[in-house]
Amino acid sequence: MSIKLEHINYIYGEGSASPIHATNDVSLEIKDGEFIGLMGHTGSGKSTLIQHLNGLIRPTSGNIYYNGKNTSDEDFSMKELRSKVGLVFQYPEHQLFEVTVFDDVCFGPKNLGLEKKEIEERAKHALQLVGLDESYYERSPFELSGGQKRRVAIAGVLAMDPEILILDEPTAGLDPKGRDEILDAIKLLHKEKNITIILVSHSMEDIAKYAQRIIVMDKGKVKFDGTPKEVFRHYKELEQIGLAAPQVTYIVHQLKEKGWNISTDITTVEEAKREILTIWKNRKNS
Numbered sequence: 001m002s003i004k005l006e007h008i009n010y011i012y013g014e015g016s017a018s019p020i021h022a023t024n025d026v027s028l029e030i031k032d033g034e035f036i037g038l039m040g041h042t043g044s045g046k047s048t049l050i051q052h053l054n055g056l057i058r059p060t061s062g063n064i065y066y067n068g069k070n071t072s073d074e075d076f077s078m079k080e081l082r083s084k085v086g087l088v089f090q091y092p093e094h095q096l097f098e099v100t101v102f103d104d105v106c107f108g109p110k111n112l113g114l115e116k117k118e119i120e121e122r123a124k125h126a127l128q129l130v131g132l133d134e135s136y137y138e139r140s141p142f143e144l145s146g147g148q149k150r151r152v153a154i155a156g157v158l159a160m161d162p163e164i165l166i167l168d169e170p171t172a173g174l175d176p177k178g179r180d181e182i183l184d185a186i187k188l189l190h191k192e193k194n195i196t197i198i199l200v201s202h203s204m205e206d207i208a209k210y211a212q213r214i215i216v217m218d219k220g221k222v223k224f225d226g227t228p229k230e231v232f233r234h235y236k237e238l239e240q241i242g243l244a245a246p247q248v249t250y251i252v253h254q255l256k257e258k259g260w261n262i263s264t265d266i267t268t269v270e271e272a273k274r275e276i277l278t279i280w281k282n283r284k285n286s
Helices: 046-053 079-082 102-109 116-129 146-158 176-191 205-208 228-232 235-240 247-257 270-284
Strands: 001-013 019-030 035-039 060-066 086-087 164-168 196-198 213-218 219-228
Touching: 001 046, 001 079, 019 046, 019 219, 035 046, 035 205, 046 086, 046 164, 079 086, 102 116, 102 146, 102 270, 116 146, 116 176, 146 176, 164 176, 164 235, 176 205, 176 228, 196 205, 196 235, 205 228, 205 247, 213 228, 213 270, 219 235, 228 235, 235 247
Parallel strands: 035 196, 035 213, 086 164, 164 196
Antiparallel strands: 001 019, 001 060, 213 219
8 A cells, every 4th residue: 555645734723823834745655565764853743744644634735645546535435544554652552451462452353343253363363463472362461561562552453454554652661672572573564464664763773773764854844755874874964953863873983084994874783793893804804
């Protein structure tokens, strides 16, 4: 499912004395199977943008297309759209309410009016995708760790069988182990199902490690849109809008200034490790 946004504007308090332009002439296209990192400081417009993507809010002006169909058309099904575009809000575990993990994951498919067998098959598959086996099915979701609760919440959205999964700060408040578990599960999901992922995060390291494309929002507009290497080349401009590059980017720039023949396009620790080891071996052999 591709998404195309054309000149999207959204104004909070339109017609009031102090209107707020949350998105300002945003045009972009999201293609099937992309893994996108969405960045922006508080008030940049990124949260408003993602709410447009599954029809939670409608643009003040502009058009949104799903597979070429305009969401403003009278015959466009918003219900079908919301079943295909899953949105996981920050701290989604606060929305868990059923007695067991399995019942909680079944809740969404039940609302689609599916037969019991398909509902249960979807729930089992979704829990498998996030790495929770049958030993979790009858447990209370409230007895789980923070990372496990987050996985149950994500499974509840996956059971709806979305083609696009939007995650708003899915690792917020988790310890390093829980964060890695969630992100690795999302990465595996993207690889195995080729589902489109839109990851909203303040962690430059996470974005650099997992995303194939980065969209940076600032003052309601798209500031940068490109690969991690392309976007993080602008690390000084990112600093000016309250963001930054991964820490390793600053380290390789410092090494470059000290005379090391090292690429400044490095964005992950693994890339830096490989290149530094290669440089070190070459120095020893020279």
